[in-house]
Amino acid sequence: MRGIGFSKARRLSHLAACIAGLAAAAGGAGGAAAANYEFLAAPHTDLNRVYRLDRATGEVGACQYGLKDGSVGVTLCYAPGEGAGPQASSEYSLVASRHEREGGVFRVDLRTGMMSICYVLNEAVVCTPQAR
Numbered sequence: 001m002r003g004i005g006f007s008k009a010r011r012l013s014h015l016a017a018c019i020a021g022l023a024a025a026a027g028g029a030g031g032a033a034a035a036n037y038e039f040l041a042a043p044h045t046d047l048n049r050v051y052r053l054d055r056a057t058g059e060v061g062a063c064q065y066g067l068k069d070g071s072v073g074v075t076l077c078y079a080p081g082e083g084a085g086p087q088a089s090s091e092y093s094l095v096a097s098r099h100e101r102e103g104g105v106f107r108v109d110l111r112t113g114m115m116s117i118c119y120v121l122n123e124a125v126v127c128t129p130q131a132r
Helices: 006-034
Strands: 037-041 049-054 060-066 074-080 092-095 105-109 115-121 124-127
Touching: 037 092, 049 092, 060 124
Parallel strands: 074 124
Antiparallel strands: 037 049, 049 060, 060 074, 092 105, 105 115, 115 124
């Protein structure tokens, strides 16, 4: 940095570091927005179902692969049914039981410790009432 005083060079270096930090923070904010959903495969070893959770509302849906003649197959999705719709605004997550024959998953509220069991029943995802 010849021709620039040490103090000015130091300020420019600090400014560059601040700009880099702001750019990283902006990228992080975009990453946070992209993390609105969480996905978890059902623990059942013979079931190709994946659950989808809206992390802010607790709404749960699910999809799985289905066979269809003359095609590569179809994606069968199950909309939220009883108890699986939006809950009180919080921070939710999905947890598998690790039981190899279990087709459902646990929806947990990370702020309150409440949890419910969610599974597919009659073409919809249903969840038990939350309990602790």
